[in-house]
Every structure is written in C-alpha cells, then in structure tokens.
Amino acid sequence: MSDIGFLHIYLGIRLRDLRERAGYSLAEVERRAKYIGSRRTIGRLENAQIYEVYMPTVDHLAQFYRADDGLREELKRMALSCTDSSVDVWMEPIGLPTRFGLLTELERKATRIRVYETEFVTGLLQTRETAAAILDTNVRLSEEDKLRYGRARQNRKEAVLSTGEPASVELVLAEGVLQRAIGGEETRRAQVRYLKELDERPNVSIRYIPHAAGAAPSSGHSFMLLDLPANYAGPVLYSESAVASTYTGQTAAVEARTEAHMEMQAMALPIGEFQV
Incomplete structure (x- = not known):
C-alpha cells in the first residue's frame, strides 16, 4: 500500500456515500451482489486500503447503488486515475x-x-x-x-x-x-x-x-x-x-x-x- 494517494481516499468516500444513500450495509451488498466482491473487498475500497483499483468493480458498485450516468463516468475516471502517476490534481x-x-x-x-x-x-x-x-x-x-x-x-x-x-x-x-x-x-x-x-x-x-x-x-x-x-x-x-x-x-x-x-x-x- 506504498502508493495510496488522496484519490484513493476520495474514491472510497464517494463509494461509501453512495452505498449509505442507497441504504445498504456492506453485508447486504455482499449478499445481493456477490458478483461484485466480498464485504471485505468493498470495505477496503471504501477505506483506501487497495492500491490496484479495478475500474469494472467500481462501475458495478455504482450501477448497483443506482448512480446516474454522469456520476458513474466520474467514478470510472477516478478509479483509472488512482493508479496513474501522472494524475496529481483533483478539483471538487x-x-x-x-x-x-x-x-x-x-x-x-x-x-x-x-x-x-x-x-x-x-x-x-x-x-x-x-x-x-x-x-x-x-x-x-x-x-x-x-x-x-x-x-x-x-x-x-x-x-x-x-x-x-x-x-x-x-x-x-x-x-x-x-x-x-x-x-x-x-x-x-x-x-x-x-x-x-x-x-x-x-x-x-x-x-x-x-x-x-x-x-x-x-x-x-x-x-x-x-x-x-x-x-x-x-x-x-x-x-x-x-x-x-x-x-x-x-x-x-x-x-x-x-x-x-x-x-x-x-x-x-x-x-x-x-x-x-
């Protein structure tokens, strides 16, 4: 986890915010959408404990949480940026x-x-x-x-x-x-x-x-x-x-x-x- 950066933290915040707004616990996501990943994997994503962020996993989560198309694209871009060392600025x-x-x-x-x-x-x-x-x-x-x-x-x-x-x-x-x-x-x-x-x-x-x-x-x-x-x-x-x-x-x-x-x-x- 030597290259965890602020974009990993931000992505985790957005995913946790989406999950909570959708009304799901980590256990419920695991039970209802096993194809996405375990509660441990999703929890590690939310807490910025995974460096190699897998973009399809992020997009599957966004879809499951019923994010709109604009937010899904932003999260996909963010997931790709997490492992791109050339991205070192983020505007909110x-x-x-x-x-x-x-x-x-x-x-x-x-x-x-x-x-x-x-x-x-x-x-x-x-x-x-x-x-x-x-x-x-x-x-x-x-x-x-x-x-x-x-x-x-x-x-x-x-x-x-x-x-x-x-x-x-x-x-x-x-x-x-x-x-x-x-x-x-x-x-x-x-x-x-x-x-x-x-x-x-x-x-x-x-x-x-x-x-x-x-x-x-x-x-x-x-x-x-x-x-x-x-x-x-x-x-x-x-x-x-x-x-x-x-x-x-x-x-x-x-x-x-x-x-x-x-x-x-x-x-x-x-x-x-x-x-x-």
Whole structure:
C-alpha cells in the first residue's frame, strides 16, 4: 500500500456515500451482489486500503447503488486515475454532497497539518459560534444543512485534535483574521481566547502576521498542507476558490507552499501576544 494517494481516499468516500444513500450495509451488498466482491473487498475500497483499483468493480458498485450516468463516468475516471502517476490534481466543484468529505478524511489521516489563512480561522479551530456565523452567510444551505455541517465540523475537530495520536497543527493567520468580528465582537473575542488556549497544547502552534510586517509570501491565498502517514503518497496541498476545492500532490506546488509557510512562520508572532 506504498502508493495510496488522496484519490484513493476520495474514491472510497464517494463509494461509501453512495452505498449509505442507497441504504445498504456492506453485508447486504455482499449478499445481493456477490458478483461484485466480498464485504471485505468493498470495505477496503471504501477505506483506501487497495492500491490496484479495478475500474469494472467500481462501475458495478455504482450501477448497483443506482448512480446516474454522469456520476458513474466520474467514478470510472477516478478509479483509472488512482493508479496513474501522472494524475496529481483533483478539483471538487462546490455543491457536491461530499465536498467536505475528502478534506475531513485527509485531516483524520494526517500526521501534520500546516495552514495559512487570510479570511477566517480555519474550520478545524473555529468555536461553535464562529462556525455558526460563517454558515449563516451561506444562503444555499438550509437550516438542516447548517446543523449537519456544524456537527460534522465539531466531530472533525475532536477526531483530529483529541482522538488517539493527534496531528501536529501549525496555523499562521493574517492579523485581519483576528480583528474581523464574525458573529459579533463577543464571538470574535471568544474565538481569540480559544485560539490562545489551543496554542498551549503541545501539538498546536498558532501564530499571526501583524500588519506592520508588510507583505507575506502567498498573501491573499489561503492554503493547507497535509502530511500523510508513510504508507500513503506524499503531502497534499489543499486550497479553495469560489467555484471549487483543489487537491494536488504536485511536488513543485507542495514545495513552494512549504517554503512559503516556513517564511511566514518566521515573520509571525505567537498568538499569545495578540491583544484581544
């Protein structure tokens, strides 16, 4: 499993999401569609534990789960890409039901997470109130969606920061992030206090770049670097835009952002020095 990459993880998420939406357990799939594979094989596919992904198996599963033709073609392309070393970028359009799924799974598996944020505190370190205020700005989400995303973010935080061996988290913020009163002034102050508390944990480092420091590398472009365990492919670079989330393992892109993050850490100040 030395070449398992983020596309294997994403494919597993999509297959599990399809199965659950169809209302099947792994045992039921095995019983009703033995020609596809055993529950063990399907479970390993969903958990990104198989490098040699067999495209017909993925397509048979998609058909069994009653995926539409467009999604079937996407999954087939993804299955083929899993073992194609030339494919190292994946874009996920906004609006997909699993939009946060891949990022969440990567965060859960990551051993080290490095982030630079220019607009908001990264979702992983938001208070409930900050997260709720940001979700409220999304007019596309129903109240039920907001509650669901809120719970997912809380579970995501606990899984990464508190469960098992927590990942190392290194966050650099533009000072304006700490000054923006998202959800009101009291919510802003509570968020800053929470960041200072998190910074006291041995696996968390939070710094900010003061306005007086001038321009920083990658100014205006937030990003996240996720280092995965040794049995996976190399680090993944994650970024967002107004239309899509982008994941890449391109060496040049990862190295450029790694260097930028190191430079920003050097010019940043400890969060403890920020005056609430």
